[in-house]
Amino acid sequence: MDLYLKDKIAIVTGGASGIGEKTAEFFVQEGVKVLIADVNQEKIEKTVKFLEGMGGKVKRFYCDVTDEKRVVQMVEDAVFHFGTIDFLVNSAGVGGGMRPLENAPRAEWQRILDINLIGTIHSCKTVMPILRQKNSGRIVNIASEAGVSGEKGLEVYAASKGGVISLTKSLAKSLGRHNVTVNAVAPAFVHTPMTAFLTPELEKKWLQVYTIKRLGEVGDVASMIVFLCSARCSWITGQTISINGGFSMK
Numbered sequence: 001m002d003l004y005l006k007d008k009i010a011i012v013t014g015g016a017s018g019i020g021e022k023t024a025e026f027f028v029q030e031g032v033k034v035l036i037a038d039v040n041q042e043k044i045e046k047t048v049k050f051l052e053g054m055g056g057k058v059k060r061f062y063c064d065v066t067d068e069k070r071v072v073q074m075v076e077d078a079v080f081h082f083g084t085i086d087f088l089v090n091s092a093g094v095g096g097g098m099r100p101l102e103n104a105p106r107a108e109w110q111r112i113l114d115i116n117l118i119g120t121i122h123s124c125k126t127v128m129p130i131l132r133q134k135n136s137g138r139i140v141n142i143a144s145e146a147g148v149s150g151e152k153g154l155e156v157y158a159a160s161k162g163g164v165i166s167l168t169k170s171l172a173k174s175l176g177r178h179n180v181t182v183n184a185v186a187p188a189f190v191h192t193p194m195t196a197f198l199t200p201e202l203e204k205k206w207l208q209v210y211t212i213k214r215l216g217e218v219g220d221v222a223s224m225i226v227f228l229c230s231a232r233c234s235w236i237t238g239q240t241i242s243i244n245g246g247f248s249m250k
Contacts, residue, residue: 003230006031009082010229011074013065013092013123016043018192019142020091022222027087028056030226035078037063038092065092065119068126075126087138087229088127090120090164095194096146096157109156116160117167124171124182131180138229139175141168142221143184145244161186165240172238181237183228188244190216211246 010027014020016038024034028051036051036058038044044060051058059081063074078085093116099108120141131137146154147161165184172182189195189206207213221243227233228241242248 001232003030003227003232005226005230008032008086008229009035009078009084010087010089011035011037011078011085011123011127012089013037013063013074013119014142015089015091016040016047018091018194019187019190019218019221019225020089021047022218023089023091023225024051024058025054026219026222026226027229028054028058032087033057033082035059035061035074035081037061037065037074039064065090065122066114068122071119071122071126074123075130079130084134085127085130085137087140088123088131089225089229090123090139090141092119092123093142093194096154096160100153101155104156112156113160113163116157117163120164121167124167128171128175128180132175132178135179137175137180138233139168139171139180139182140225140228141182141184143168143186143240145186145188145242145247148186148240148242149248168240169238176237179234181228181233183233183237184240185221185224185228186240186242186244187216187221188242188247190218190221192218209247210244214245216243216245 010032012020012024015024015036027034048060061074141164143164144161146158151158168184
């Protein structure tokens with residue numbers, strides 16, 4: 001199936017690791033030109049080198065998404081190099097500590113909100129005028145099953161991802177008349193650098209609640225992100241698509 005993505009332009013925040021990195025890889029396989037934005041310069045260099053080795057047309061940009069001015073520069077850099085932007089994938093994010101909320105210092109949970117929610121707002125706000133003017137485009141946000149149903153011990157993380165889900169719905173309503181779709185994906189537990197703490201014993205325990213008896217891989221999520229950006233998904237918007245191996249079912 002042709003996704004009609006060749007020569008489209010994408011920004012992927014958090015694009016140097018985990019779901020973002022795999023999304024960038026899948027984009028390159030489809031002929032998409034990609035700006036990789038990440039806070040880790042060393043990882044950016046490694047990712048860009050790998051994607052260029054695949055023949056990809058990619059650019060790098062060091063960006064902390066909590067810094068709105070830097071996000072503006074990120075978008076300007078993408079337009080400078082590629083001429084426009086077609087897709088924005090907001091994959092920059094951090095996990096939540098397991099410390100009980102009542103014992104967690106503000107600096108700990110404020111960082112989660114600033115990166116996961118405020119950072120996503122910064123990127124969406126900055127790209128919106130470009131997509132609106134060209135009367136087309138896609139935004140895909142990374143939410144979480146924790147944001148859909150809540151999660152004990154991850155209250156602020158769940159709140160940050162729940163905010164992303166609400167943002168997604170509201171932006172879909174705002175941008176729909178401009179042929180811009182806005183969707184979110186909500187993974188359950190996926191093997192990424194963020195979940196490197198998982199032990200074999202803990203994984204075996206968690207597998208008991210998954211209908212498909214394995215935890216997720218980054219490709220499971222990235223493939224849906226790329227599909228949502230395709231012309232095959234022009235009538236899907238405002239949705240949060242759970243990717244969870246049967247962890248929960250609606």
